[in-house]
Every structure is written in structure tokens, then in C-alpha cells.
Amino acid sequence: TAGITQAPTSQILAAGRSMTLRCTQDMRHNAMYWYRQDLGLGLRLIHYSNTAGTTGKGEVPDGYSVSRANTDDFPLTLASAVPSQTSVYFCASSDGGDIQYFGAGTRLSVL
Amino acid sequence: QKEVEQNSGPLSVPEGAIASLNCTYSDRGSQSFFWYRQYSGKSPELIMFIYSNGDKEDGRFTAQLNKASQYVSLLIRDSQPSDSATYLCAVLPGNQFYFGTGTSLTVIP
Numbered sequence: 199t200a201g202i203t204q205a206p207t208s209q210i211l212a213a214g215r216s217m218t219l220r221c222t223q224d225m226r227h228n229a230m231y232w233y234r235q236d237l238g239l240g241l242r243l244i245h246y247s248n249t250a251g252t253t254g255k256g257e258v259p260d261g262y263s264v265s266r267a268n269t270d271d272f273p274l275t276l277a278s279a280v281p282s283q284t285s286v287y288f289c290a291s292s293d294g295g296d297i298q299y300f301g302a303g304t305r306l307s308v309l
Numbered sequence: 310q311k312e313v314e315q316n317s318g319p320l321s322v323p324e325g326a327i328a329s330l331n332c333t334y335s336d337r338g339s340q341s342f343f344w345y346r347q348y349s350g351k352s353p354e355l356i357m358f359i360y361s362n363g364d365k366e367d368g369r370f371t372a373q374l375n376k377a378s379q380y381v382s383l384l385i386r387d388s389q390p391s392d393s394a395t396y397l398c399a400v401l402p403g404n405q406f407y408f409g410t411g412t413s414l415t416v417i418p
Contacts, residue, residue, distance in 0.1 A: 231406070240318075240410035241353070241397065248404070256405060288352055295342045296401055300352040 201225060202301035204289050210307045211279050219304050221275040221289035229292045230272040231256075232264060234285040235303075238278075241288065247272055279308040312336060315409035323417050328385040332398030335379070341401040342374055342381045347411065348394045357383060358391050384390050388416045 205220045223230065229251045232244040233256075243256030247266040261283060272291075276283055284307050290298040314333045322328045326350065330344075341360055345353035359365045359372040371384040381400075385392055395411040 204313060215412065233408075239409035241399075243405055243407075244403065254404075257407075296343070296408065297355055300354070303352050 202289055202291055204287075204301035206304060206305050207302070208305040208307075210300060211276075212309060213280055213308055215277055217276050217279060217287075217306075219276075219287055219306070221272045221274070221301060223289075223291045223299075224270065224272050225287060225293070225299070226269060227291035227293045228268065228269070229294060230260070230292040231292075231298065232272070232274045232306065233288045233290065234283075236285050244274065251307075261275060275277075281308045284308045312407035313398055315396075315398050317410055318413040319373075319415055320412055321415045321417055322356060322388050323360060324345075324388060324390060326388050326391065328388045328395050328414055328415075328416070330345045330385075330398075330414065331380060331384040332379045332382065332409055334398075334400045334402075336400065336402035336407075337376075337409070339400045339402040341374075342372070343399040343401075343406075344381075345397040345399060346394045349384065351407050353397055377388040384416075388414075389395075390416045390418050392416050 202223045228249045231246045233241045247253045250269045280295040287304045288299040292298045316346040347353045356367040357372040359374045365372045369386045397411045401403045
């Protein structure tokens with residue numbers, strides 16, 4: 199079972215460019231999440247989706263957008279990247295209970 | 310004030326000792342509490358969750374919850390070098406998870 203797949207694994211992006219981080223899960227979980235992890239700040243929630251067709255803002259949503267067209271996919275888009283968005287991004291899912299399962303992460307550098 | 314506070318460490322213990330990791334939270338309405346382990350360069354993995362006051366044991370791990378004092382702790386008995394990692398405390402006060410910044414644990418052989 200693949201679980202949660204994130205792509206790309208890492209990326210270097212020029213400031214001002216757009217990028218979509220992909221997240222796909224095969225566990226049929228209803229809820230999905232995007233976090234960023236920065237040294238000294240821990241994991242912070244960017245956006246979440248409780249079910250297909252719905253999304254919500256987390257703690258640090260500015261500069262990011264998400265969509266949830268179906269159960270399996272939850273892409274995160276940076277419309278115009280800035281250096282402060284350099285981070286490690288984790289996608290997670292849960293089955294409606296409290297337990298989250300994390301993808302392997304995407305390491306993004308914005309220069 | 311952050312929702313979840315952890316001592317960042319680093320915490321060093323000798324192999325075979327008990328490692329004690331602590332976490333405090335601010336939202337008294339929180340009902341669910343989690344401990345994740347994260348190896349360097351890897352994603353967090355769940356190791357324990359606890360909902361009720363008291364202790365919950367799973368193998369070498371024990372989670373302790375005190376809602377009145379708003380703290381949750383993780384004890385690792387018979388610590389092994391493979392336990393060396395960062396441990397993240399997470400709290401679910403509503404429909405959004407809040408994570409602490411993590412405590413780095415090193416188990417010295």
C-alpha cells in the first residue's frame with residue numbers, strides 16, 4: 199500500500215514563479231492536510247479539507263491555495279513564490295478519526 | 310502564547326535509561342493528544358495517542374495526561390539508540406491539529 203505520495207521530493211524555485219505540490223492518497227481518507235515545517239517553528243497547518251469539495255484555512259494560509267476535486271488528491275499551489283516559503287511541506291490524511299498519516303514531504307527552496 | 314509548548318532539548322540519556330518528554334497546551338477544551346516521532350529528514354510517525362486522564366502504556370512507551378494541569382508527557386523505558394529522534398507533541402482542540410516544535414532526544418550507547 200502506497201499510503202500518501204508527495205511529489206516532487208524536492209524543488210528549487212525562482213521567486214515569483216508558481217508551483218503546485220502534489221499529494222495523492224490511496225487510503226480513501228476523507229480528511230487531508232498540508233503542513234509546513236520550519237526549524238524552531240515546528241509543523242504549522244496551511245490548509246485542510248474535511249471531505250472532497252471542501253477546504254479550510256489553517257494557521258498560515260497566506261500565499262497558498264488548495265483544491266479538493268476528489269477524495270484522493272489534494273494539491274497545494276504557490277501562485278507567486280517568495281523566499282519565506284522555503285520550507286519542508288508535508289501532506290497528511292486521516293480517516294475521520296484523530297490519527298493522521300504523513301507523506302514523505304517535499305523540500306522546497308525559493309531563491 | 311503558543312498552543313503547544315515543548316522543551317526543544319536536546320535531551321540526552323544513556324542506553325537503558327528512561328527518557329521523559331513533556332508537553333503543555335493552552336486550550337482547556339482539547340480532548341485528543343498525540344506523540345509523533347520524527348527521524349532526521351523523515352516524516353512524522355504516530356507512536357502514541359491518549360484521550361483520558363492517566364497513563365496509557367504501549368510496549369516501552371507510556372503516555373501520561375493531566376488535563377487539570379494541561380500537560381501530557383511521554384516516557385520511554387529502556388531507551389535504545391534507535392529511539393534517537395525528535396518527538397512532536399500534538400493536540401486537537403477542535404478540528405485543527407496543533408504541533409509543538411519538538412524535543413530532540415539522543416540515546417547514548
